[in-house]
Amino acid sequence: MTAPTPTGVRAIPRSRVLLTAAIAIALIATVAVTVLRGSYRDGALEPDAPTPQGSRAVVRVLGDTGTEVGTARHTSDAARDLRGGGTVLLADAEGLSPAQLDLLASSLDAPGAGHLVLVAPDALTLAALTDDVEPAGSIAGEATVPAGDCGDLAHGARALAVRGEDGALADQGRLGAARTYAVRGDAEGCFDAGGGSLLVSDGSITVLGAADVLTNECITGADDAALALNLLGAEDTLTWYVPSATDPLALTAPSLLTHLPRWTGPVALWLMALVVVALVAAGRRQGPVVVEPLPVTARGEELVLGRARLLERASERTAAASALRAAAAGRLAARLGQRHETSLDALLAALAPHTSLSPDRLRALLEHRPVADDQQLLRLAHDLDTLEKEIDR
DSSP states (O other): OOOOOOTTOOOOOHHHHHHHHHHHHHHHHHHHHHHHHHHOOOSTTOTTOOSTTOOHHHHHHHHHTTOEEEEEOSHHHHHHHHHTTOEEEESOOSSOOHHHHHHHHHHHHSTTOOEEEEESOOHHHHHHHOSSEEEEEEEOSOEEEEOOSOGGGGTTOSEEEEOOTTSHHHHTTSSOOEEEEEEOTTOEEEEEETTEEEEEEOSSEEEEOOGGGGSTTTTTSTTHHHHHHHHHSSSSEEEEEOOOTTOTTSSSOOOGGGGSOTTHHHHHHHHHHHHHHHHHHHHSOOSSOOOOOOSSOOOHHHHHHHHHHHHHHTTOHHHHHHHHHHHHHHHHHHHTTOOTTOOHHHHHHHHGGGOSSOHHHHHHHHSOOOOOSHHHHHHHHHHHHHHHHHHHO
């Protein structure tokens, strides 16, 4: 039993409570998305990303050991730091435009230039930056590659654990297979596998073919952490360069969406949620249907003729027959002094003393039955008219 509402206290409609709850949930979800999206960028080798493919772990440890790590998104910023003598890590060395590669190459040739670390570069990138390193192959599956006899180039690591094309990160489409490189001239290689080396250096450039060595998920494998920290923490400063599509020197011109602030997406989602809630609220019936008078007055015979034409055009003979029977039954009941709600059996019993038709014939005339063709419909109308005239006598 529902408890009565206290006098003077207005009960809150349930629909209003649900609407308020939906709006509150939408606001909370929007704030959560905004906070999460604003805290870091998710992507392969992103320095602030805590996801498996990110590199927050390496960056945090580098900072704890005294190496200041800065992030660059444009080639001009990375080239400036490279000319200043710092170490620059190019996290994504594929897809750079010729202008970007030329700027990096000229910065390497500048007096007092620093050190450039390339992560899994392609042949075009290597051709633009060095003549002593070229791609040799790749490692198809998960493997532990020993350093061998390569001295200081191993950076204190005795073995590297890499994941190739069958690795977890590769399966998720985030990082490809580990690459190996061949050296010539004064270049040196280390961690030999697959016809080449995972780590090579020609002095000013170091090439690391296993990108997953720097990821949060794989940094703890074998001596991956030792290599990453010793290679990237040799100087006091490190520029972590992640190319961006907004770079003026990039091949792909930035679209209109790239110029929008980062909060545009969450706000758009919030507005969409509000629109959906408003549509649901507006679509709910606010009360019973209100009957309003017609704006014009139509004569009864015009309505009857219009309905008859519609039934004729749709070939609804059975519906027309039902209308004829219902109208005739109503008039007969009124003439016999019976109510319109009288059942068919009661009406047939009242008609029996006043007509010569048998009970079965009367039932066939007034009971709802299908009509096959126009001839049957005309015959039914004629018989009903005859029955009404007989009752009137």
